[in-house]
Amino acid sequence: MSTIIVATKHCKDFPLVVAANIDGIISDPGAPQGINKTPTIFGAKSKNGSVKCAINEASLFAAITDQGSSPGKKKTDKIVLEALKCGSLKELVSFVEDFNPAKYQPFNLVFGNKEQVYLAHSFILHSMVIKPLAVGVNVITDNIKFTGANVKAHYIHNSLNNIEGLPWIEYYAHLKLLLAKGGKVKIKHPFEQERKTGTVSSCVMAFSDSGLARYKYYNRVAERNDKEPRYNDYVDEWRKECGSPTNILDTTSEHTDTIKILSSVNMHELTDIKINAKTDHIS
Numbered sequence: 001m002s003t004i005i006v007a008t009k010h011c012k013d014f015p016l017v018v019a020a021n022i023d024g025i026i027s028d029p030g031a032p033q034g035i036n037k038t039p040t041i042f043g044a045k046s047k048n049g050s051v052k053c054a055i056n057e058a059s060l061f062a063a064i065t066d067q068g069s070s071p072g073k074k075k076t077d078k079i080v081l082e083a084l085k086c087g088s089l090k091e092l093v094s095f096v097e098d099f100n101p102a103k104y105q106p107f108n109l110v111f112g113n114k115e116q117v118y119l120a121h122s123f124i125l126h127s128m129v130i131k132p133l134a135v136g137v138n139v140i141t142d143n144i145k146f147t148g149a150n151v152k153a154h155y156i157h158n159s160l161n162n163i164e165g166l167p168w169i170e171y172y173a174h175l176k177l178l179l180a181k182g183g184k185v186k187i188k189h190p191f192e193q194e195r196k197t198g199t200v201s202s203c204v205m206a207f208s209d210s211g212l213a214r215y216k217y218y219n220r221v222a223e224r225n226d227k228e229p230r231y232n233d234y235v236d237e238w239r240k241e242c243g244s245p246t247n248i249l250d251t252t253s254e255h256t257d258t259i260k261i262l263s264s265v266n267m268h269e270l271t272d273i274k275i276n277a278k279t280d281h282i283s
Contacts, residue, residue, distance in 0.1 A: 059211035
């Protein structure tokens with residue numbers, strides 16, 4: 001089950017953090033890369049062309065989750081790619097407003113930038129239903145439930161309530177643990193048993209006032225290490241694709257700092273921990 005976490009004005013160092021577990025075909029997890037030239041769009045694209053989470057040169061992001069199925073209708077594989085061909089938030093909102101969902105499988109689309117993030121549903125009316133997400137933590141999953149208890153969302157909210165206002169290194173370490181929490185977050189680990197589909201990757205994007213500042217990506221199919229997950233930062237690859245000046249990140253140092261935190265954390269008590277660590281010194 002794909003999960004998207006949107007945290008606005010929640011991390012001390014970044015006004016917007018987006019974290020996601022992406023489900024897909026285990027043999028085809030994809031990897032972050034340039035997936036469109038004009039405009040530049042960067043994201044993980046599977047061999048069958050599916051794009052579930054991506055960002056463009058204007059630091060606009062979009063991510064999609066499924067909402068059940070409707071036999072005979074088109075897949076939603078390319079909606080994120082088409083949405084991010086927009087060059088401004090205003091243009092992106094207009095694209096979603098005008099989008100005709102009738103031919104497609106039901107879906108939820110999360111999109112925006114550091115200024116505002118929106119959630120759009122394709123299945124409530126005959127047109128798209130769009131709402132701005134509130135400041136704080138928002139959880140969007142496959143097959144959203146509008147009534148009754150949502151145990152997964154409740155757990156994520158409780159976990160992230162304890163890290164509100166923390167600096168990036170600490171915040172990021174908690175997110176990595178949270179994204180690996182197995183039954184609590186309903187992650188389908190691809191290596192636990194033979195599966196054709198499962199949670200193939202995780203990503204964390206952080207936005208500063210000037211745009212995308214971090215693009216962390218973890219291939220769960222290849223790495224198979226949830227206690228010390230080594231995410232790679234693709235922000236410089238994104239900058240190169242966009243033709244922007246690169247700022248090579250000391251990702252080894254950042255990984256080492258988070259491992260210091262991870263090593264002291266009880267995976268089963270994520271919602272109860274309080275830790276101290278040095279702040280992120282990486283530009």
